[in-house]
Amino acid sequence: MSRASRSAVGERLTPFLVPVLIVVLWQGLASAGWLSTRVLPAPTAVATAAWTLTRSGELPHHLAVSFVRALSGFVVGGGIGFCFGLANGLSRLSERLFDSTMQMVRNIPHLALIPLVILWFGIDEEAKLFLVALGVMFPIYFNTFHGIRTIDDGLLEMARTHQLGSWSMFWQVILPGALPSILVGVRYALGIMWLTLIVAETIAASSGIGYMAMTAREFLQTDIVVVSILLYAALGKAADSAARGLERVCLSWHPAFGRGQA
Amino acid sequence: MSSVAWQPSDPLWLRRTVAEPGTETVTREQAPDSGTHEAPLDFCGADNGEAVVIRGVGKRFGETPVLQGIDLSISPGAFVAIVGRSGCGKSTLLRLLAGLAEPNEGQVLVGGAPVQGFRPATRIMFQDARLLPWRRVLQNVGLGLRGDWKPIAAAALAQVGLGDRGGDWPSVLSGGQRQRVALARALVGRPRLLLLDEPLGALDALTRIEMQGLIEGLWREQGFTAVLVTHDVAEAVTLADRVVMIDHGRIVLDQAITLPRPRRRSAAVFAELEGAILSRLLDRPGGPAAFV
Numbered sequence: 001m002s003r004a005s006r007s008a009v010g011e012r013l014t015p016f017l018v019p020v021l022i023v024v025l026w027q028g029l030a031s032a033g034w035l036s037t038r039v040l041p042a043p044t045a046v047a048t049a050a051w052t053l054t055r056s057g058e059l060p061h062h063l064a065v066s067f068v069r070a071l072s073g074f075v076v077g078g079g080i081g082f083c084f085g086l087a088n089g090l091s092r093l094s095e096r097l098f099d100s101t102m103q104m105v106r107n108i109p110h111l112a113l114i115p116l117v118i119l120w121f122g123i124d125e126e127a128k129l130f131l132v133a134l135g136v137m138f139p140i141y142f143n144t145f146h147g148i149r150t151i152d153d154g155l156l157e158m159a160r161t162h163q164l165g166s167w168s169m170f171w172q173v174i175l176p177g178a179l180p181s182i183l184v185g186v187r188y189a190l191g192i193m194w195l196t197l198i199v200a201e202t203i204a205a206s207s208g209i210g211y212m213a214m215t216a217r218e219f220l221q222t223d224i225v226v227v228s229i230l231l232y233a234a235l236g237k238a239a240d241s242a243a244r245g246l247e248r249v250c251l252s253w254h255p256a257f258g259r260g261q262a
Numbered sequence: 263m264s265s266v267a268w269q270p271s272d273p274l275w276l277r278r279t280v281a282e283p284g285t286e287t288v289t290r291e292q293a294p295d296s297g298t299h300e301a302p303l304d305f306c307g308a309d310n311g312e313a314v315v316i317r318g319v320g321k322r323f324g325e326t327p328v329l330q331g332i333d334l335s336i337s338p339g340a341f342v343a344i345v346g347r348s349g350c351g352k353s354t355l356l357r358l359l360a361g362l363a364e365p366n367e368g369q370v371l372v373g374g375a376p377v378q379g380f381r382p383a384t385r386i387m388f389q390d391a392r393l394l395p396w397r398r399v400l401q402n403v404g405l406g407l408r409g410d411w412k413p414i415a416a417a418a419l420a421q422v423g424l425g426d427r428g429g430d431w432p433s434v435l436s437g438g439q440r441q442r443v444a445l446a447r448a449l450v451g452r453p454r455l456l457l458l459d460e461p462l463g464a465l466d467a468l469t470r471i472e473m474q475g476l477i478e479g480l481w482r483e484q485g486f487t488a489v490l491v492t493h494d495v496a497e498a499v500t501l502a503d504r505v506v507m508i509d510h511g512r513i514v515l516d517q518a519i520t521l522p523r524p525r526r527r528s529a530a531v532f533a534e535l536e537g538a539i540l541s542r543l544l545d546r547p548g549g550p551a552a553f554v
Contacts, residue, residue: 162406176396
């Protein structure tokens with residue numbers, strides 16, 4: 001192995017140094033008995049719990065339930081936000097009609113609606129879908145709207161002088177021009193999606209990762225609680241990576257995303 | 263520019279691109295309301311250009327008159343340069359010709375018909391290239407073309423000496439290369455009137471001279487009518503048959519340039535003409551003194 005490639009590997013591994021040290025320290029403290037398993041079980045205990053739950057089928061089941069909730073809420077809320085963003089970005093009339101309403105609704109913290117949502121939907125799927133959709137809607141809406149409005153006027157004028165039809169204008173100029181901003185909204189919305197789902201599942205649910213954590217709490221199974229928390233972290237990270245991947249593919253023309261960027 | 267194949271002496275742009283069979287089906291996308299005729303893809307020489315007639319045109323922005331009583335007629339295939347200080351209204355005049363704005367009074371006729379909105383036979387080139395950054399160079403050139411557009415766009419790109427850059431993103435091109443792509447895009451639909459709004463203003467001196475040669479060569483080859491707005495008098499004298507000067511919204515000079523082409527800047531007559539126009543441009547109360 002040459003010196004250059006060795007230092008490249010080293011550079012890639014450096015960010016993981018601190019997390020690994022923390023886990024080692026955590027394991028050491030737990031094994032030495034300085035850390036009560038009630039407070040924080042050892043990493044090995046957490047791993048064992050995760051393995052047992054996976055083998056029993058419990059974990060995959062809850063994971064799938066949470067994933068479907070997150071995804072459907074994202075699709076519904078993101079879809080609505082995107083449509084309003086498009087309409088208000090393209091039409092001044094639509095903007096006058098809807099924009100201030102959107103601004104008003106946005107100022108309600110959507111998690112504050114949980115009591116009302118439970119009254120409306122009970123603890124069924126609709127409640128979670130509603131909350132996630134509501135939370136995801138606004139970042140997508142604003143970034144779509146903003147993306148369309150900030151497209152270079154020169155490009156729009158140029159496209160008009162080339163007599164592009166409204167369909168080509170949308171697909172070739174407006175949508176790609178707004179895409180960087182829309183994808184920022186998507187990344188932001190993904191964060192809100194998990195946060196909303198965690199809260200909603202923790203408070204009112206009969207399945208899902210949040211439910212798994214709350215049940216474990218009642219039986220003082222700290223290891224399962226930690227597994228749930230780590231699962232949420234992993235899911236959040238996966239969603240963010242997916243969004244980054246989307247940026248790399250869709251914005252390959254962009255100097256900041258396309259070439260030579262990890 | 264580092265490794266660009268094209269040089270002013272390169273006869274690439276003089277070579278006629280051979281229309282391939284079946285290319286007749288390629289047309290510009292048209293807005294439903296544009297009733298004007300298509301520029302034919304097959305054409306011969308000078309009768310490709312369209313006549314421009316401007317009659318008593320005035321344009322105001324709010325209360326401020328920008329153009330007043332402009333009368334100008336340009337014969338088909340001519341190259342006219344419009345010079346003037348910034349803010350004199352020359353760009354506004356170009357926008358009227360393009361149909362990007364409408365006059366408050368008077369009439370603008372292109373090819374015998376009043377200008378109403380954008381026309382497929384008119385193309386405009388701006389100071390910035392205005393390439394779509396999310397489309398590759400070749401797709402930018404073929405913007406709005408239908409049918410089997412790729413060979414046509416590739417031929418246009420080859421004409422400006424960038425035949426090998428079709429697959430690149432615009433962001434990796436230099437400023438001069440971007441303007442050449444914009445030129446290819448303007449010419450790909452065989453316009454009959456080409457409007458140039460200070461297209462070389464942002465380029466360095468060397469690239470600018472190269473581009474002037476390129477534009478002149480393509481104009482001579484394709485025979486479109488060209489209207490160039492510029493504040494560079496030397497550029498106007500290099501390229502134009504006529505130099506029209508606008509000051510405070512009015513035409514104050516209409517000078518025919520009959521020097522043989524291609525014109526040499528070092529020639530005495532050239533320098534004399536350039537000097538005369540430049541001093542006319544600066545000749546107003548407080549004119550030259552204002553720069554000292």
